[in-house]
Amino acid sequence: MNPEHPKPPxxxxxxxxxxxxxxxxxxxxxxxxxxxxxxxxxxxxxxxxFWFWMQTLKAIPSFTKHKIYWSIQMFKNYMKIALRNxxxxxxxxxxxxxxLAVGIACCILIxxxxxxxxxxxxxxxxxxxxxxxxxxxxxxxxxxxTSGTPPALGPAFKEEYPEIVNSVRFCNGPHALIFAYGxxxxxxxxxxxxxxxxxxxxxPLLRGNPKTTLTKPHSLVMTERMAQKYFNTEDALxxxxxxxxxxxxxxxxxxxxxxxxxxxxxxxxVPIEFLKEHWNAPDHLDTWYNFSFTTFVQLHENASPQxxxxxxxxxxxxxxxxxxxxPFLRSxxxxxxxxxxxxxxxxxxxxxxxxxxxxxxxxxxxxxxNLTTARAGNRAKEIGMRKVTGAFRxxxxxxxxxxxxxxxxxxxxxxxxxxxxxxxxxNSLTGKEIIFNPSHNLSLILTLLGATLLTGLIAGxxxxxxxxxxxxxxxxxxxxxxxxxxxxxxxxLVVLQFSISxxxxxxxxxxxxxxxxxxxxxxxxxxxxxxxxxxxxxLRQHYEAAKQELQLVPGITQVSLTSRTPLIxxxxxxxxxxxxxxxxxxxxxxxxxxxxxxxxxxxxxxxxGRFFSKERxxxxxPQSGQLVINEEFARIIGNENPVGMRLSHSSYHGxxxxxxxxxxxxxxxxxxGPLIIFYKTYNPSPGHHFYRYIFARIRxxxxxxxIASIEKIYKKFNPEFPFTFRFLDEDYNHLYRSExxxxxxxxxxxxxxxxxxxxxxxxxxxxxxxxxxxxxxIRKVMGSSIQGIVVLLSKQFLKWVAVANIIxxxxxxxxxxxxxxxxxYRTITGVWVFILTAAMTLLIALLTVSYKSIKAARSNPxxxxxxx
Amino acid sequence: MKDLTxxxxxxxxxxxxxxxxxxxxxxxxxxARVTGKTHTYGTLYSSLDQLFKKGYVTKSxxxxxxxxGGRSKIFYxxxxxxxxxxxxxxxxxxxxxxxxxxxxxxxx
Numbered sequence: 001m002n003p004e005h006p007k008p009p010x011x012x013x014x015x016x017x018x019x020x021x022x023x024x025x026x027x028x029x030x031x032x033x034x035x036x037x038x039x040x041x042x043x044x045x046x047x048x049x050f051w052f053w054m055q056t057l058k059a060i061p062s063f064t065k066h067k068i069y070w071s072i073q074m075f076k077n078y079m080k081i082a083l084r085n086x087x088x089x090x091x092x093x094x095x096x097x098x099x100l101a102v103g104i105a106c107c108i109l110i111x112x113x114x115x116x117x118x119x120x121x122x123x124x125x126x127x128x129x130x131x132x133x134x135x136x137x138x139x140x141x142x143x144x145x146t147s148g149t150p151p152a153l154g155p156a157f158k159e160e161y162p163e164i165v166n167s168v169r170f171c172n173g174p175h176a177l178i179f180a181y182g183x184x185x186x187x188x189x190x191x192x193x194x195x196x197x198x199x200x201x202x203x204p205l206l207r208g209n210p211k212t213t214l215t216k217p218h219s220l221v222m223t224e225r226m227a228q229k230y231f232n233t234e235d236a237l238x239x240x241x242x243x244x245x246x247x248x249x250x251x252x253x254x255x256x257x258x259x260x261x262x263x264x265x266x267x268x269x270v271p272i273e274f275l276k277e278h279w280n281a282p283d284h285l286d287t288w289y290n291f292s293f294t295t296f297v298q299l300h301e302n303a304s305p306q307x308x309x310x311x312x313x314x315x316x317x318x319x320x321x322x323x324x325x326x327p328f329l330r331s332x333x334x335x336x337x338x339x340x341x342x343x344x345x346x347x348x349x350x351x352x353x354x355x356x357x358x359x360x361x362x363x364x365x366x367x368x369x370n371l372t373t374a375r376a377g378n379r380a381k382e383i384g385m386r387k388v389t390g391a392f393r394x395x396x397x398x399x400x401x402x403x404x405x406x407x408x409x410x411x412x413x414x415x416x417x418x419x420x421x422x423x424x425x426x427n428s429l430t431g432k433e434i435i436f437n438p439s440h441n442l443s444l445i446l447t448l449l450g451a452t453l454l455t456g457l458i459a460g461x462x463x464x465x466x467x468x469x470x471x472x473x474x475x476x477x478x479x480x481x482x483x484x485x486x487x488x489x490x491x492x493l494v495v496l497q498f499s500i501s502x503x504x505x506x507x508x509x510x511x512x513x514x515x516x517x518x519x520x521x522x523x524x525x526x527x528x529x530x531x532x533x534x535x536x537x538x539l540r541q542h543y544e545a546a547k548q549e550l551q552l553v554p555g556i557t558q559v560s561l562t563s564r565t566p567l568i569x570x571x572x573x574x575x576x577x578x579x580x581x582x583x584x585x586x587x588x589x590x591x592x593x594x595x596x597x598x599x600x601x602x603x604x605x606x607x608x609g610r611f612f613s614k615e616r617x618x619x620x621x622p623q624s625g626q627l628v629i630n631e632e633f634a635r636i637i638g639n640e641n642p643v644g645m646r647l648s649h650s651s652y653h654g655x656x657x658x659x660x661x662x663x664x665x666x667x668x669x670x671x672x673g674p675l676i677i678f679y680k681t682y683n684p685s686p687g688h689h690f691y692r693y694i695f696a697r698i699r700x701x702x703x704x705x706x707i708a709s710i711e712k713i714y715k716k717f718n719p720e721f722p723f724t725f726r727f728l729d730e731d732y733n734h735l736y737r738s739e740x741x742x743x744x745x746x747x748x749x750x751x752x753x754x755x756x757x758x759x760x761x762x763x764x765x766x767x768x769x770x771x772x773x774x775x776x777x778i779r780k781v782m783g784s785s786i787q788g789i790v791v792l793l794s795k796q797f798l799k800w801v802a803v804a805n806i807i808x809x810x811x812x813x814x815x816x817x818x819x820x821x822x823x824x825y826r827t828i829t830g831v832w833v834f835i836l837t838a839a840m841t842l843l844i845a846l847l848t849v850s851y852k853s854i855k856a857a858r859s860n861p862x863x864x865x866x867x868x
Numbered sequence: 869m870k871d872l873t874x875x876x877x878x879x880x881x882x883x884x885x886x887x888x889x890x891x892x893x894x895x896x897x898x899x900a901r902v903t904g905k906t907h908t909y910g911t912l913y914s915s916l917d918q919l920f921k922k923g924y925v926t927k928s929x930x931x932x933x934x935x936x937g938g939r940s941k942i943f944y945x946x947x948x949x950x951x952x953x954x955x956x957x958x959x960x961x962x963x964x965x966x967x968x969x970x971x972x973x974x975x976x
Contacts, residue, residue: 007937027929028909030939031892037935055908062910 008036009049012056016063028059074395075402081382082403092375095763096368096407099756100459101414103364104452106752108419109426110357111447112434117350120261120336124202126298129165130332131305133157133295134340135316138324144588145340148291149327151272151284152319154194157295161311163303168194168201169272169285170294178536178721180242181230185722188226190243191266192275198253200298201264207237208253214271221253222268245537245720247277260433263336288319296332305329322575349742356749359500361455363753366493367760368404368459373466373490374767380470387472396468404460405453412452429744462489491800494764497757498804499811502841504750506812507819509833511746514820515739517827519732523566524663525602530728532565532695533710537718543691547595549713555699555706560601561691563593566665567731576676577648578637587636589674590665593690598677599660601697607631609643609658612679617657620679627654631662633674647676654678664825667735671824695728754841758848761797765849769793769856776856777864789857794849801845805838812837872957878903879915880924880954883944891930891941916944924950 007013016029032055039048086093121127133153137144154167171192179188195214198205198221205213206224213221220241227236239251249270258265276282284290299308309329316325330340337347383396416438423436438445535543543561550559572590598604599611609628610616617626627647634642647654654676664672680690698706711723769776776789813829820826872880882898883890892909895916900906907915919925930941946954 027892027936027939027942028913030936030941031896031909033937033939034933034935034941035893035896058908059910062908062914066910066914 008033008052012053016056016059032056078399078402079406081399082406085379085403086407089375091766092371092763093407095759096371097411097414099364099367099759100408100411100455101418102752102756103361104408104411104415104455105418105422106360106749107357107451108415108436108444108448109422110353111444112419112423112436113426113430113432114350114354115441115444116261116432116434117337117346121263121333122261123259124332126200126202127333128331129299129301129303130200131297131299131329132332132335132340133297133327134330135291136326136328146291147294147340149293149295150288150291150316150320151293152286152288153316153327154293154295154297156315156319157297157312160315161308163300163308163311164297165300166196166200166298168197168296170296171272171275171292177244179230180245180720181239184230185720186229187722187724188267191269192272193269194272197269200296203258204256206254206256207235210253213253214269216250216252217271217273217277218247218249219252220249220268220270221255222251223255223266224257226267227251227254247274263332288316297329299329305331349738352742353745356504356746359504360749360753360756361451363497363500363756363760365455365459366497367756367763368407369462370490370493370760371763371767372400372404372460372463374764379467383467383470384472387470393468397464400464400467401457401460404463405456408452408456408459411455412448429748430741490764494761494797494800495804495807497760498801498841498845499808501750501753501757502805502808502837503812503815504746504753505837505840506809506833507816508743508746508750509837510816510819510827510829511739511743513827513830513833514823515736515743518668518736518739518823518825521664521668521825524661525566525604527566527729527732529698529700530602530695531698531707531710531725532693532728533714533723533725535561535691535694537721539694539714539717540691542717543694546713546717547694549716550694550696550710553696553706553709553713555702555709556696557699558597558601558697560597560695561595562598562693562695563591563690564665565693565695565728565731566663567667567728567735573649575649578645580639581637585636587633587674589633589676590672591676591678592665593678593680595680595691601695602663603697604663605661607659607661608634608641609656611658611660617679623652625652625654626657626679628658628660628677629656630660630675630677632672633676634659636674668825669823754844758844761845762848762852765793765797766852769852773856773859773864776859777861780857780861781865786854786857790850790853793853793856794846797845797849798842801841802838805841809834809838871960872953875915876919876924877954877957879919880946880950880957883925883950884946884954888943890944895944919950920944922949923947924953 013029013033016032032052036048036052039051086097124130132147133149134145134147135149137146149169151169151171154169157164158167176187177190179186193214195211197203198210198213205221208221213219222230222236230236230241231239236251236254241249241251243249272285276284299305309327313326316327317323334341337350339346386396386399419436423434426432427434438448539546547559547561550556572588574586574588576587576589594612596612596614596617599606611628612626620626629637629642629647637645639645642656643658645656647656660675660677662672665675666672696710707725710725714721714723772793776793779789779792813834816829820829878899879895882895882902886894886898892912896907896909896912916925920927924947925944926947928943928945930943932938932940
């Protein structure tokens, strides 16, 4: 550095540089530095430096004012140009804004949905300390993870471990009981629970004392909604309500209606002790052997769940030494989204939809980038002018970013409108009650503004960085090459866009196919025209009489009594033994009980041997009985002819009399494994209640009359009970709702993605056709045919879409393969899905492009060549 | 033509007096010497800018010098309009002060 010219303080200089009036015609910085140099010579560098700092600070207000004034001037100009551009090119602007708006609207809807999913179970005061106790059961090499725990576990945990403050048991399984009050007779879902429920969970009572409501065995807590149904405006507290025409319950508490965002949902609660009376089994709640209870525990605030898990690891096996079962804890607040943590759960759908939202937004952003860069040529002169009159590169970048952010915010406005219009539809699609209320939803506002800004920045980044690099001289001389320079980038973007769309289309088709497969798969029995009624009240004693009367109804062909329906399959057990059994295997077999007519009523097939029959099946005893197994069990036994073999379980010895075809006795989410069918019951202890349903196969004609006859017979036995009946195939139709929803949602979003992509393609095609107007004119003059030109113009677009297909098909195949692995019974993706998708996208692209191409090809060459 | 304000007059007179050598540093010093008021460069340049916009002065850039960190001086000269305005102002000042000796301003 030259010692004669000491430098002023660099920090101050930098500050001045940032804010000072810049440009050729101002020189305050030079002036200051000159004076500083002079002063440094006269009064010394230190004082000069002080002076320089003072000058800098003093200059700040007026410099800033100047700076702001000019940026406002430039901003006004940028705004004006941006708005003029939007107005001048209405078509392109529409494509840009509408595409982005749809993308943003998708994101808002999905954001609202995700937010709703994440807002479950946030209202419990002890929420962080509540855990579900689940169990891992080791079955050979496999581990079965369930939420089932034995009823003795809850009280034992609370008593033996100081970290566990409280526990509550729920009894699993549907408990629809008949409630009667005055004239009202209705079926209600009852949960049998421990009284601690109301202390652990925050379900506030409107009436009654949470500590004492469920202490008496015949006390009952109901929600406000249910209380209103039975007692209208009267005070429910202290009212006596009759259940199953057998027990009198006293209402001891009224709950505030449960929030929608609660994982636990119930209408009324009874004490779990009631089950002893109801099931006539006094020691039922003390056993370590029945895994059909759900247990929740509340840990002490300072307890760590890992430590508690370690401590309690051997507790179940202490009471239940036969099996390898370990309990584990699962945070209650995560239960709704993550389930038991064994994969799946609602979180999969949350992730899938979020991903779709991002994809749709990317597609919309790509439209914006493509159209803006393609049309860069049209703006090139403007950029050249700006640069010539003194704009820096940074100014151009700012201008284009500003423009894309402006577009993004315009889109946001439309998007909000779209959301308001579409929200009811979306709610009914997803089964939610989401309200769009940005003013009460700060995180929504912030996300919206943030996402819009980000969208603007991403969408604007390529045009801004690309166009600002133009050299004025080149632009002014020749503008034709500019749009095509970026064409490789555009090609990649279009290919990306279509790849995403194609993937979404294939997923949609695969989900639809799987849904269809599940609906129509041969279940191994005929589910059509099967009506069933519950065996309750007096029917429990008189089911045989009822069956005989039903068989006489002309519309009914067969009647069978069963322990379960094919969709609610109950107990299971392992530990079965047979001759030649290898010690490594111990199959978990499902149990099913029915009478002689089951196979005929359900139209099933016996593969080997015979089914139970009146003549050849004696009454079962605790020591012996006849058994029918399914093909799966026969395969496990491994004997080619299992008929006549003995199946033993401790002191019980059954004889296999037949093998029934494998039928699906579970929803198709689960594999239907080995099965043992008992005649009447697998537990021949006296008073054991084994038949729960009467199934009747009816003729397809005159159904209402048949139903009326069934009702008459039912009422004859059970005058106090309301008559309820169901069709089995209807049950199946309701079963796959979550696939149905996923299918519908995917269909909508895939359509949207394709729509937005095509919008972009349309914009691009029309722009390129416009650019090539003269070329087309010359070609026509030289004798080219219309078809030739259409092919010329459409060819490249089709090539891109074809490339997108080549890229997307393997990815989509892999994704659908992964998804289908979730289902034990799955459809094959099938080549035609890919062929159809490829053909469909090519056709759509062709239609989109050909409109503009044909229009361009048919134009009169005189019009396009007139001006030169 | 509008009359010059007092501060405009001060600036224009300073530039006129400095003749060939009127740029930021000298103008600021000149004004400080005459009026005792020091301007910051912010206010100085916005005032100069006003004069330029009204057409009283013209600007031209000199060669960059090392004392100025390699920046050019911007020289200000009076334009013909500026000269006219200065004359008019001088005339007006003479007229309004005519026949008023300084001591008489002390009278109450």
